[in-house]
Amino acid sequence: MLENVSQLVEMQLPALGPNDRLLLVHPPSDEGVSLLARRYPGQVSVFSWDAGIHARSDALGDGKLLTGIQGDELQPVVGGEGVSHVVLYMTKAKERLELTLALLAETLSIARYVALVGEKRSGVESAARRLHKEKGWAVRKDASARHSQWWQVVPSRDTGRFNLDRFSSVYSVGLMGEGVESCTKLHVSTLPGVFSHGALDAGTEFLLAALQDVVTQRVPQTLTVFRRSGPAAKVLDFGCGSGVISLWLAHHFPQLRIDALDIDALALLATRRNCSANSINAAQIQTRLSDGLSALTGRYALIVTNPPFHQGQKQDLNVTRQFLRECQQHLTPTGELVLVANRFLPYAECLEGSFRRWSILSENGRFRVYHAQM
Ligand SMILES: C[S@@+](CC[C@H](N)C(=O)[O-])C[C@H]1O[C@@H](n2cnc3c(N)ncnc32)[C@H](O)[C@@H]1O
Numbered sequence: 001m002l003e004n005v006s007q008l009v010e011m012q013l014p015a016l017g018p019n020d021r022l023l024l025v026h027p028p029s030d031e032g033v034s035l036l037a038r039r040y041p042g043q044v045s046v047f048s049w050d051a052g053i054h055a056r057s058d059a060l061g062d063g064k065l066l067t068g069i070q071g072d073e074l075q076p077v078v079g080g081e082g083v084s085h086v087v088l089y090m091t092k093a094k095e096r097l098e099l100t101l102a103l104l105a106e107t108l109s110i111a112r113y114v115a116l117v118g119e120k121r122s123g124v125e126s127a128a129r130r131l132h133k134e135k136g137w138a139v140r141k142d143a144s145a146r147h148s149q150w151w152q153v154v155p156s157r158d159t160g161r162f163n164l165d166r167f168s169s170v171y172s173v174g175l176m177g178e179g180v181e182s183c184t185k186l187h188v189s190t191l192p193g194v195f196s197h198g199a200l201d202a203g204t205e206f207l208l209a210a211l212q213d214v215v216t217q218r219v220p221q222t223l224t225v226f227r228r229s230g231p232a233a234k235v236l237d238f239g240c241g242s243g244v245i246s247l248w249l250a251h252h253f254p255q256l257r258i259d260a261l262d263i264d265a266l267a268l269l270a271t272r273r274n275c276s277a278n279s280i281n282a283a284q285i286q287t288r289l290s291d292g293l294s295a296l297t298g299r300y301a302l303i304v305t306n307p308p309f310h311q312g313q314k315q316d317l318n319v320t321r322q323f324l325r326e327c328q329q330h331l332t333p334t335g336e337l338v339l340v341a342n343r344f345l346p347y348a349e350c351l352e353g354s355f356r357r358w359s360i361l362s363e364n365g366r367f368r369v370y371h372a373q374m
Contacts (some may be wrong), residue, residue, distance in 0.1 A: 004146040005033030005119055009087060012143050012150045015115060016040050020084040022065045023047060023066075023107065025100060026091045029291075034059035045081060049265035051291040067265055070101045072162060072272045076103050076162045086111045089152075090118025091125060092311070093193025096266075098125055105158035115142075124149050126141065133153075167191060168270075169198040173208070173244060175251060186251065186278055188244050193242035194267045203367050204306045207340035208248055210362035210369040211304075215252060221361055221371065223336055225256065225301045232257045234298060236330065239263075239304035243271030243285065245304055250280045261288040261296070265285040292319060293326050300330055304338045309345060317345065324350040329372060337372040 014208030029052025044063035145206040240260035268287035358372035
């Protein structure tokens with residue numbers, strides 16, 4: 001199945017000559033990339049942070065998969081990779097466009113043909129007009145079909161040095177010691193399009209408060225891994241975003257070995273950077289790029305999550321429903337799940353179907369923290 005925007009690219013992309021090279025930037029993870037890679041073997045590369053695209057990277061054959069990510073750094077793509085044509089897709093997180101353009105500035109200035117594409121509701125038109133107004137790019141709408149638009153653009157030369165700090169923003173999370181009001185703080189840096197950019201999410205805050213109550217025994221409930229000594233217990237933070245839950249756990253329980261999983265490579269980069277910024281041993285938190293639980297093989301004593309319930313602007317519970325169905329295959333026989341969600345979301349029914357026992361660890365007018373056991 002091709003998404004609308006991929007159908008427009010199929011129709012509108014100029015034919016490539018034998019020496020041309022095409023770079024697709026943040027394409028959707030449908031069949032579109034494979035189709036073009038088959039049509040132009042060895043001539044198509046992709047720039048993407050999406051686990052869905054990474055899982056299909058075999059389809060690129062000799063083409064390259066670029067991310068700009070090197071270890072804990074985000075580096076501009078230098079040398080332009082010999083690219084002649086670039087298709088920039090509007091991403092669900094609109095604020096990523098500027099960061100992407102900064103990373104690809106050199107490639108864009110070398111390319112002969114650059115297009116900006118997106119569904120109308122993605123804000124492609126206002127993005128094109130902004131590029132014209134703010135950066136002086138020449139822009140022209142060449143096609144409109146399948147609820148999507150194709151803008152041919154001529155980027156102006158960007159001479160600025162890439163500086164990641166310009167795109168990141170930091171928030172703090174107070175950490176309570178036993179009997180102490182507030183002692184240290186975690187500093188969490190976020191990047192554009194990574195969940196809760198610039199501020200701690202209210203649901204995550206409620207989850208951490210509930211975990212804090214368990215740690216300080218203000219509630220009778222216990223989580224087995226928090227009490228366990230001996231060999232390191234494995235914990236999964238599903239949909240880790242900037243890694244705030246993993247950091248909180250690592251800070252309180254140095255004996256835990258945490259896998260921080262997200263579909264978004266930029267979220268994982270933020271998580272790794274936040275580990276070092278908060279002096280957390282890199283061996284304690286491993287990042288895992290995965291769409292749902294598909295890339296995991298191991299089992300965990302605890303899975304903690306503030307799971308996604310949106311795809312773009314739309315509410316969509318499918319990812320979390322599937323996660324709850326598959327959770328059991330990734331928990332140890334005594335494994336536990338802690339999940340925070342808005343009260344109105346129907347997760348109780350899903351837990352009922354998948355777990356032997358579940359209860360509500362904590363709730364207020366907006367959120368519920370569920371606790372489930374195998
Ligand atoms: C509600 S946010 C929580 C982020 C972070 N744990 C926090 O509390 O700030 C949900 C996260 O799930 C990730 N996500 C969305 N769909 C996913 C999928 N199919 N597989 C894995 N992670 C996904 C998103 O990228 C996002 O970072």
